[in-house]
Amino acid sequence: KKEGNETVGVIILGLIYSVNMGHLIIPALVLILVVGILANGFIIGIIYTNSSLKNPKNILISHLCLIDLVGLAFSPYFITRLAMGSTAPISLESCLVQYYFLNLYSCVAVFMVSFMAIDRFLVICYPFLYELKVSNENIHKFMFLCWSLAIIYPTLYIFPFIGSKVCYLVTSYSFLCTGSSIESSACNPDTILFSKYYRIVMIALHFIGSLLIVTCSYIKILQESRSARLSESSRKALNTVVTHGIILLVFFGNSCFMFITGSLQIRDPSEESVLAILRLTADVLYLNVPPAINPIIYGLRNEDMRREFTKFFWRKKTNLVK
16 A cells, blocks of 8 residues: 555556567567558548448448557557566556557447448348448448447546545556556545446446357358348358458457456466466457458458559559659
8 A cells, every 4th residue: 555655556567577578579569550550541541532432331341440540559659668668657547548548449349340240241131121221321320329439438437536546556467557457556445346347347248249249140141141042242242251250250369368368367476477478468469460450351352442452553553664
């Protein structure tokens, strides 16, 4: 507990135990950051500069790329902290900012992958209803709702901590502040009671709910694909399911790895470094790998994207020759 000038806050063990690997981690993060920004920015650019590409599916892809850029925004923080080699505790205010943007990213990402699964289900199983009900305008309205909820709901977690004092020096095995470390650092246990249960409920709703939606959608798609009732448009849409399935595997695989490592408890201090490295790996994978891989996967699998990609670089090559 805080006494006199004793330091309080959250010690990020992931940074401490990985500082000796900075010469390997930093170049990898810089490469992922550059690739991710260029790939996501390119896809957003070609979608919104080509009217022929502005359809519901591609609008969803553009918003997925946008939230991927939010995830990549953590990379400069990781890179800076590793380069500085700082082991000083982080204040509660800094932890709350980190946790807010982590939840913003997670919330919109879950909305995106869930609705993309529903979108594929509707266009394959109910193509005529899809053409009647799903429009660019409706997609934009839904995206506005998703971003609004993602911006508002993390504030309900943070609100009880505003103005509260930090009394303890606690540790986070992660590369970031975790919800449990934020709650453990607060002086008043009553302050964190709502936040703790709210955090657990929202995690359950987000990932378990999303996983159920995606699973049900893909079961129905599989059943429909085995029948002879598929229209021509449904058969074409079925090809995009593979792309979305890869995105889902990457996203949910990394999410499960992060939450599993986050629930592990270490009683032997000598094993702290093992858990810290696992959490470091989980954080880097969750916040960096999907944002960098997603646009590449869509660029390779999406015929429209490949065509625009070829046109863009063909024009560049022609201009250089001239």
